[in-house]
Amino acid sequence: MILIGYALTQIGWFDERYSRVTSKLVTQIALPCYMINTITSKFSRNELFQIFPDLKFPILSMTILFIASYGFQYLLRINPEHYGLFKSMFSNSNTVFVGLPVNMALFGKASIPYVLIYYMANTTFFWTLGVYLIRRDGDSKERMSLLAIFKKIFSPPLLGFMFGVVLVLLNIKLPNFILTDTKYIGSLTIPLSMFFIGMKLAQVGIRNIHFSRDMFGICFGRFILAPLLTFVLVYAAHVPDIMKEVFVIQSAMPVMTNAPVVAKLYNADSDYAAVMVTTTTVLSLIVVPILMNLVTRIF
Structure with a gap:
């Protein structure tokens, strides 16, 4: 599906506007429906209560990664103009557009609550600390308000x-026709996500990948330390x-696709971020x- 998205973009079917719409x-639309349908149809109140304390694992992991990023930026002599982007991309992963379809393909619907637990921690880190660091790289006077950051954290998928x-905890059953609609709309999530990845790879250009210390x-x-x-x-x-398997896989996802967008907003080096997104x-x-083969043998 990624290759189809890539090929159709190369021949002109998909452009930048279409990738934004996707x-x-x-x-x-699709992912919030997917969340509602999956949570209400697959999980009980007790199962949900058991997984929420597991937030401590991704939170602790990202905190340690962020601290380690300071050492790596000096060790590798990163350009000071890229300090914020480097630390943000070093610490945060793409938990939705890549993480969700990958975990669904590997582990099925049973992985969904753990994917979302990791996503909650990751999106909070990125839209608070990550955005702050990227903003320091740029010279823009644009400022993202607390309300805007709040809206980014509490995004439609998380809502x-x-x-x-809430529906499961209150034992509220949605009408069957609504559940059916959420199921059909939610089923768009995986194929469209994979198409989107292919589009972005084609738009940024694999030819722009050049090896560097950064x-x-x-x-x-992203792929070893995390x-x-x-x-x-x-x-x-x-x-x-x-x-355990989902958390390890989620931690090794590529750089968030939002990084170049935020970099462009604050006049940081968006091309630098886009190349890192493409490379990872x-x-x-x-x-x-490779990682999947290792974790399934160990756990």
Whole structure:
């Protein structure tokens, strides 16, 4: 599906406007419906109560990664103009457009609550600390208000997840026709997400990938340090094995696709961010199967 999205963009079927529409359709319509349908149809109140304390694992992992990013930026002599972007991309992963379809393909619907738990921590880190760091790289006078940041954190997918949780906790049953609609609309999430990845790869251009110290540092953080750290944190924990596997896979996702958008808003180096998104997305196609094979053998 990624290759189809890439090929159709190359021959002119999809353009930048279409990729923006696809992004909105997934994040604002399809994914919230997917969350509501999955949570209300697959989980009980007791199961939900058991998974929320597991937020501590991604929060602790991202905090340690952020602290480590300071050391790597000096060790690798990163350009001071890229300090904020480097730390943000080093610490945060693409938990929706790549993480969700990958985990669904690997573990099925049972992975959804753990994907969303990781997503809650990741999106909060990015839209608070991550945005602050990227803003420091730029010279723009644009300022994102607290209300805007609040809206980014409580995005439609997270609100859909929370709405589904409330329905389960209050034992409220939605009418069958609504559940059917959420199921059909939600089923758009995976294929459109994969198409979107292919579109962005084609638009940014794989030819723009050039090896550098920055690229080494971010790839090391995303694909080696983050999953290794998460593995250490969850290995001895008394939690389901599928949660351990999902958290490790989620931690090794590529750079968030929002990074270039935020960089452009604040006049930081959006091209630098876009190249890192492209590089890590391409490499994730190689890393994820290897990592999947390792975690399923260990857990």
